[in-house]
Amino acid sequence: MKEYKELYTAVLEGKAKDARAITEKALAEGADPKQLVDREMITAMAEVGRRFETNEYFVPELLISARAMKAALELIKPLLVKSGVQPVxxxxxxxxxxxxxxxxxxxxxxxxxxxxxxxxxxxxxxxxxxxxxxxxxxxxxxxxxxxxxxxxxxxxxxxxxxxxxxxxxxxxxxxxxxxxxxxxxxxxxxxxxxxxxxxxxxxxxxxxxxx
Ligand code: B12
The missing domain is CATH 3.40.50.280 (Cobalamin-binding domain)
Structure with missing residues (x-):
């Protein structure tokens, strides 16, 4: 499975446009959406949290990273949601x-x-x-x-x-x-x-x- 470290970096650096563009490209290449979330985005947010704790990041950085993650998640969410099935x-x-x-x-x-x-x-x-x-x-x-x-x-x-x-x-x-x-x-x-x-x-x- 190909890695998308540039997605990790885009979320970590709060680059929403990049995060979205990389996600779009990765999905077009057949990347597994869940893996993009778990391996790149969630690990990036964990690192954001670590940097906040050590005073390398402050609230504005948290916000822009969160915005970047949300921008990428918008593309992924529809893929996680199946439609037309009887609710369990x-x-x-x-x-x-x-x-x-x-x-x-x-x-x-x-x-x-x-x-x-x-x-x-x-x-x-x-x-x-x-x-x-x-x-x-x-x-x-x-x-x-x-x-x-x-x-x-x-x-x-x-x-x-x-x-x-x-x-x-x-x-x-x-x-x-x-x-x-x-x-x-x-x-x-x-x-x-x-x-x-x-x-x-x-x-x-x-x-x-x-x-
Ligand atoms: C992004 C972020 C923000 C963003 C949130 C944007 C948004 N729309 O969500 C903003 C900038 C608004 C923010 C603000 C604050 N934050 Co903040 N934030 C974070 C950060 C970096 C990432 C959180 C995140 O999105 N993680 C990614 C997601 C996918 O993970 P998750 O939320 O844990 O969810 C997963 C699981 O927990 C689980 N799960 C979650 N919910 C549920 C529910 C159910 C039912 C189940 C079963 C499972 C489940 O499944 C999820 C998916 O895998 C964390 C650091 C961290 N390590 O968590 C700090 C962190 C949570 N924030 C922190 C702090 C202190 C604050 C502020 C008080 C800062 C301030 N001085 O203003 C404010 C509080 C604002 C408020 N009233 O809520 C501290 C909390 C410390 C503490 N012990 O309480 C943290 C831990 C940072 C730190 N290391 O110090 N923050």
Whole structure:
């Protein structure tokens, strides 16, 4: 499998036009879209995070790298999403209150759609009330919560507690994820599952619905 290091570099340096053009060319050459995401783009964003931690990058660099990744993902998303298949289940997904990170959440949503789920995307900065309303009104079987900040993770616990408080906990499977989230945290707050990447999130949702 050919490598596309120039895609890694374009995302790392926040060059949206280049990232898009390289992705377009790679796809035309028959590159595997999932591999472009996993091997080039996600590793580039991890390096962006590392540079931010070591004060080589600041918020503007995070933003332009995120924009470059999004520009390339726009081309890939339709390839991850199959159409015309009978939905295997209904999922609502969102990033918790106070948190604006949505690249990972969008990737999980796209892969879930690709895996045959009907997906209700609640967006970012989603309040507990909005998550609960989705369970009540949209008849979802799986609720996906994403958090990228240690300060916003407690919002996940809040959603689960409110589901319990309103007698809705048995109605829905709660799955959680995001860079700081762990299986231990999922156990601690009583989530039904945790996955550390989009492919495992799809497998997890299917496994929970089959159980
Ligand atoms: C890009 C980025 C931003 C962008 C976000 C743009 C966007 N539209 O998303 C911007 C510039 C807005 C941003 C802002 C901030 N950020 Co920021 N950001 C990042 C960065 C570099 C990459 C995140 C990313 O997109 N990764 C790529 C995706 C594909 O990975 P992912 O999100 O982890 O998702 C995967 C899995 O986690 C999983 N997953 C994700 N969600 C879900 C959900 C479910 C249900 C499941 C099952 C799985 C799952 O599957 C995904 C696909 O594989 C990270 C560094 C890092 N290493 O994570 C910092 C990082 C998350 N940010 C950080 C910080 C501090 C901030 C700011 C506070 C900075 C500031 N001073 O203003 C603000 C907060 C803004 C806010 N209120 O949310 C810190 C958090 C530290 C902490 N411990 O809390 C990090 C870790 C950087 C660092 N190393 O310090 N950021």
């Amino acid at each position: 289940g209904r999922v609502a997904i969102g990033t918790v209150k106070g948190d604006l990170h949505d690249i990972g959440k969008n990737l999980v949503a796209a892969m879930l759609e690709g895996g045959g789920f009907e997906v209700v995307d609640l967006g970012v900065d989603v309040s507990i009330e909005k998550f609960i309303a989705a369970v009540k009104e949209k008849n979802v079987e799986v609720l996906g919560l994403s958090a990228l900040l240690t300060t916003t993770m407690p919002g996940m616990k809040g959603v689960i507690e409110d589901l319990k408080g309103q007698g809705l906990r048995e109605k829905v499977k709660v799955i959680i994820g995001g860079a700081p989230v762990t299986q231990n945290y999922a156990n601690e707050i009583g989530a039904d599952g945790y996955a550390d990447n989009a492919s495992s999130a799809v497998a997890l949702a299917k496994q929970l619905l089959a159980a």
